[in-house]
Structures are given as C-alpha cells and as structure tokens.
Amino acid sequence: MWRAGTFKISGQWSGVSKDQWSVVSGQQRSVVSGQWSGVSGQLTGHRSPTTDHWQLGFTLIELLVVLSILSITLSFVIPRIIGREEAELKSAARKLLYTVRRLSDEAVFKKERQALNLDMDNNEYSKGDDGKRTKLPPGISLDHLQIGKEEIKKGTTSITIFPSGFRDEAMIHLTGKEKGKGYTIVIPALGERFEIRED
Secondary structure, eight states: OOOOEEEOTTSOEESSOGGGOOSEETTEEOOOOOEEOTTTOOEEEOOOTTOSSOOOOOOHHHHHHHHHHHHHHHHHHHHHHHHHHHHHHHHHHHHHHHHHHHHHHHHHHHTOOEEEEEETTTTEEEETTTSOOEEOOTTOEEEEEEETTEEEOSSEEEEEEOTTSOBOOEEEEEEOSSTTOEEEEEEOSSSSOOEEEEO
C-alpha cells in the first residue's frame, strides 16, 4: 500500500523506500506532482492508497462553488424565459381583442356587416374574406372557440358583427407553450364589455 512520502531533489529519500517510488520502471512512467516548500526545498507527493496513478480532480469546495454559480444563473434566466412567453401570449390576446373592437366600430359607422374569420388549424385570423391574414406568434395557438353554446376546435369559422351593434356572442381561447396556461377573449353580444380572462 502506498503512503505519503517526501524526497529531496538530490535523490535522498525519506518517509518511504526507493523501491516504492518508481519514476521510470520499464515501459511504465509515473508523473510526480506536488508542491515546493519554501524553507527546505523539498518536493512533497501523495499516492492514492488504491491505485498506482496520481489522483487529479476537483476538490469538494470547487464543485460547490461551480454548482452555486450555476444555480444562481439559472434562477435569473428561467423566470425571464417563462415571463417572456407569458407576455407574448397576453400580447397576442390583446391584439386579437383590438381587432374585434375595431371591426365592431367599423360595422356601426360604415353601416356594413363585418366578420372576423378564424382559422383554427393554422392559428390565423383575418378581417372578412379579403382581409390580411394575421398569424399568431410561434407557440401560441387557437385552442377552441365558443360561439353561443357551440364549441369549435377545428376548421375555419367566423364571428359576425352587425351594423346595429349586435354581434355573435363568443369566447376565443388562446393557449401557449406552457401547459395549462392561456387567455380567454370574451366578446359580448352587445355593448363594450370586452375582456381578457386568464385561464
């Protein structure tokens, strides 16, 4: 079994015998590493009790420092990523609600019927048939639409807004990447009580 030993540069050995310390033995070579003592000029080396090779690695303190730095970094990064996704979802809900409000105003002032078309499969919506199609941001989807008592999850449908101010009473459900997180846009049949509810 190997034990800790010291030796001087001149080759005089102390603490262990010369045959226990083999710097070059046949084709096997062992690298001696250690630290200098400023007073005696001796080189100190330590062997592992279970192996012929010198043990090089990290100390427990070094590992704890690295782990603490990683945990602090992740505590700042992860909330920002989650917060950004939630902000994008809420922003998409507000833009869609703004589109519904604008169409309601146009229907009353222009005395023309307006429609909001919703493509559930491609996560897109547009004003009428000729309007520019707006695609929801990546990761945000039209989960389902409820018009009256009818629930729609697939295909293309529309919410009609009449010149009299009446419109299809509807609820549009948007979901994001985070499971169970979403917003519901509430469209009343009459009046301005539009709202966004957090699911």
